[in-house]
Amino acid sequence: MNDQIAAFDGETYGFEEDVVEKCTSNRTLDGKPKLFIVQACRGNSTMTTDSKKTQSKKSDVLSFQSTYKGFVALRDIQKGTFFIQNFFDLLDEHRSKDISLINKHLNRVFSQKGITQNPTMTSTLARDLIFGDLRIP
Numbered sequence: 001m002n003d004q005i006a007a008f009d010g011e012t013y014g015f016e017e018d019v020v021e022k023c024t025s026n027r028t029l030d031g032k033p034k035l036f037i038v039q040a041c042r043g044n045s046t047m048t049t050d051s052k053k054t055q056s057k058k059s060d061v062l063s064f065q066s067t068y069k070g071f072v073a074l075r076d077i078q079k080g081t082f083f084i085q086n087f088f089d090l091l092d093e094h095r096s097k098d099i100s101l102i103n104k105h106l107n108r109v110f111s112q113k114g115i116t117q118n119p120t121m122t123s124t125l126a127r128d129l130i131f132g133d134l135r136i137p
Contacts, residue, residue: 003069005040020063025056033129035099036063039081040073061124064103067117074117082115091131098128 003015013019015038023034066073066083075081083106090105103121110117 003040003065005038020058020061021056024058024061030057031060033060033062033125033127035129036061037084037087038064039066039084059124060126061122062099062129063122065120065122068120071117074115082110082113082117083119086110087119095131095133098130100125100129 005013005015005019007013015036020034020036023029023036064087066081073081073083079085086106086109087102090102090109091099094101094105100121100123103119106119109115110119
């Protein structure tokens with residue numbers, strides 16, 4: 001995967017190499033789920049990276065992306081991104097269920113609302129991940 005992230009600081013980072021790799025290489029995170037929720041377009045890019053690929057253990061990683069590779073991510077100018085808004089609504093609504101089900105619900109909601117993007121999820125989770133109640137008392 002060659003997904004690049006152009007950050008606010010003006011730097012460009014490789015999602016797999018610079019983000020996922022750093023977290024999965026951290027031995028203190030072994031056995032703990034690592035979630036990556038990315039709101040970004042995944043269209044064509046001419047950017048390249050010169051970071052080195054390493055071989056870390058990619059277990060217990062869950063990555064949600066706002067759209068399928070090669071497609072744009074949409075947002076409402078007033079309300080923000082459709083992906084993030086619906087993601088957190090569904091996470092709250094289905095808080096007693098495994099988070100991996102959220103992507104199915106997201107795609108169903110997007111289809112019903114006529115939103116022309118398809119959120120994607122990649123997972124190597126070994127166990128169910130259930131958030132429970134997210135509300136602050």
